[in-house]
């Protein structure tokens with residue numbers, strides 16, 4: 001594969017800092033599952049969530065501010081993934097193909113967003129459409145943070161298209177589709193999707209979030225809102241004895257678990 005080297009500045013610094021061991025492998029290095037190049041990659045363990053997530057399940061702080069650490073990226077071929085040491089058998093073909101190379105070279109996109117889109121592209125090319133939607137939504141979050149509403153809207157619409165291209169969605173995921181449509185200002189589609197979900201008699205927390213989404217759509221509000229604003233204060237609820245950090249880096253892209261898991265976490269925190 002004649003892939004040109006791709007080296008984001010942060011990775012460059014880490015690569016240079018790598019120290020060679022007698023056996024030839026760099027200490028703490030990861031061998032790229034696509035091209036075999038070794039590079040230093042930052043370890044990342046997500047801190048436990050403290051603030052309520054957004055309606056699209058973007059985690060609250062302190063996890064929210066750690067997006068630069070969610071994905072590793074190979075400094076040689078540009079392959080990006082939660083663990084670049086692992087790659088789908090079809091990943092190498094996707095990474096060497098022109099669309100992926102063009103994406104990496106798209107300087108009008110923020111560098112960190114390109115990393116999430118690169119992962120999304122590999123997921124899409126290897127058939128993991130819902131995970132690709134997740135990674136594309138995460139690129140939109142990067143655009144949110146960098147005040148690029150044009151890109152954020154475009155990538156939210158792409159995420160919705162990927163979700164809809166995959167297997168049928170459960171009610172929790174459909175809520176996130178509605179939120180992505182609302183934040184992309186696709187008002188008619190957001191309202192129609194919300195109403196269809198409401199008619200399906202979803203579980204109560206989903207119905208409450210959908211109720212808020214419909215009010216926001218009717219008010220033409222495309223802003224960020226958290227689950228805390230959708231749900232009533234927790235008066236009495238069962239004690240939850242275990243709490244796990246979000247499953248960043250799961251095989252399903254950066255899956256955050258179901259909405260209910262999120263709700264339980266928030267209730268525990270907020271209660």
Ligand SMILES: [Zn+2]
Nearest residue numbers: 032035074077
């Ligand atoms: Zn590589």
